[in-house]
Amino acid sequence: AIEHRGHPLGGEKRRENRVVSIANPGKPPFDYLIVGAGFAGSVLAERLASAGHQVLISDRRSHVGGNAYDYYNEDGLLVHKYGPHIFHTNSEEIFHYLSRFTQWRAYEHRVLSSVNGQLLPVPINRTTLNRLYDLRLSSDAETAAFLLSKAQAIETIQTAKDVVRAQVGDELYELFFEGYTRKQWGFDPSELDKSVTARIPTRTNDDDRYFLDTFQVMPLHGYTRMFENMLDRPGITIELATDFEQLRDLRLASHTIFTGPIDEYFDFRLGKLPYRSLNFLHQTIDRERFQDAAVINFPSEDIPYTRITEYKYLTGQSHPKTSICYETPCADGDPYYPIPRPENQAIYKQYEALAKQQSDVSFVGRLGTYKYYNMDQVVGQALATFKRLMQQAGHVDQM
Ligand code: FAD
Structure with a gap:
């Protein structure tokens, strides 16, 4: 049925490959067609093939990896094409599953925010407050009391703005969150679901790691x-x-198994699900280091981009040059972030109901389920989908 096999490397190394004919019109040549070769599609392809099934995995892009795809640029620097991807998880199962396919390097992510002419740690911690307000807070209790003195009393927390103001008050909200969120989403935080900022952590100690997960690693070879x-x-x-x-x-x-946008699968018949897109500007800089942290955030609305990433922090690569990426959010382009507003969830729920009526298709991944998921969560969702498919088919022994 398939004339040539595609090359998993994709990009330039990919051979021409096209599905040209169907050998046996009576019986489909594959057990599963997987649309999308990101984490959702690739985990399912690996699991299903390892269980003895014939799988065709396709992607409209010329490479595998979905948004996590990385490549060596013309200067030999390893770059994440679709923005910085840092792996972190608390799930031992997910970490061990992925460890079958890669070795890791330990990596703890750190982010600074450019505020009032200073570069300050985010999430906001004791160092952030001491430097911003020229304080000498020295214990968790003192820092917690200071944050409490800033917090606003808000009766019912409804929006993303309420969440942050209730935690850190107006001034820190304006300095660190307001402009950044407006640029990121194209909406004021007061118009966004509280889930956007619900997990915004503040720290009363001086731990400046961006994530606190048990496993914080990067794939050794990308x-x-x-x-x-x-x-x-x-x-x-x-x-x-x-x-x-x-x-x-x-x-x-x-x-x-469809891991693309669920509304696209149904020809947008219930309306279009809105996404926020991003413009990535990659640059090579002719010196070894560019900035003081892997990522620097720019919350000010006077600057169009939200952050600059320097990839060598993430990849651990030694190189006389360095590569950076400016991220500027925009309305049109590839779908990256489902926009968290109640009316969008309502449209998604209708698509989800439609999907439940179809027994010959499963929707997985963050476009398939219209939800912002981290990579580990998508791996977890794909592993759970595999188990469900096997149970439905009565192959309990293959799980
Ligand atoms: P995707 O990776 O988007 O893969 C879906 C694939 O389906 C795409 O390759 C697409 O081309 C293909 N496709 C879609 N429609 C069709 C179609 N009709 N026909 C053929 N192919 C189709 N997560 C973290 O854990 N840590 C991070 O630091 C992190 N940083 C991120 C930074 C940015 C800027 C973004 C946008 C996301 C980040 N994420 C991060 C999230 C991470 O990218 C996702 O969790 C993960 O990529 C989701 O995998 P997926 O397979 O669901 O989707």
Whole structure:
């Protein structure tokens, strides 16, 4: 049925590959067609193929890895094409599962925010407060009392703005969150769901790590290599630079796993689900280090971008040059962030109900379920979907 096998490396190294004909119109040539070769699709492809199924995994992009894709640029620097991806999880199961496909390097992420002419740690911690207000807070209790003195009493917390003001008060809200959130989402925090900022942590100690998860690591040879190891096995055929629309009517498999936007699958028949997009400007700088932290945030609305990442912190690469990336949020472009507003959730719920009526397709991943998920959460969701599919098919022994 498939004339050539695609190359998991994608990009320039990819060979021409096209689905050309169906050998047996009666029986689909694959057990599963997976649309999207990001974490959701690739984990499912690996699990299903390892359980003995024939899988065709496709992506409209010319590479595997989805938004976690990384590559060496023309200067030989490892770059994350779709913005910085830092792996962190509390799940031992997810960490051990991915460890089959990569070695790791320990990496603790740190972020500074450019505020009032200073570079201050975020999440806001004791150092942030001492430096911003020229204080000498020296204990958790003193810092907690200071934050409490700043916090606003808000009767019912309804929006993202309420959450932050209730925690840190108006001044810190304006300095660190207001402009950043407006740029990031194109909406004022008062118009956004409280879930956007519900997990915004503040620290009363001087721990300046961005994440506190048990496992904080980066794939030693990059994400793309990890995806290649995951997909390079019998039973998996890869079809890159191919949109689902090109495969939809070919009856390639009896079950489709769709990790693209759920509204697109249904031809937007219940309306379009809004996404926030990003513009990434990658630059090589001809010196070893560019900035004082992996990521520097720019909350001010006078600056169009939200943050600058210097990839060498993440990748651990030694190189005489360094590569940086400016991120500027925008309305149009690739769908990156589902916009967390109640009316959008209401549309998604209708699509979800429609999806439940179809037994020959499963929706997975953050576009398939219209939810901002971190990589580990998507891996967890894909592993759970695999178990469900196997149970439905009565293959309990293969789990
Ligand atoms: P994706 O990676 O988006 O993969 C979906 C794939 O489906 C895409 O490759 C797309 O081309 C393909 N596709 C869609 N529609 C079609 C179609 N019709 N036909 C064919 N192919 C199609 N998570 C973290 O844990 N840590 C981080 O630091 C982090 N940073 C992030 C930074 C940014 C800027 C962004 C945008 C996300 C970040 N994430 C991070 C989240 C992470 O990217 C996601 O959790 C993860 O990529 C989701 O995997 P997925 O497979 O669901 O989706």
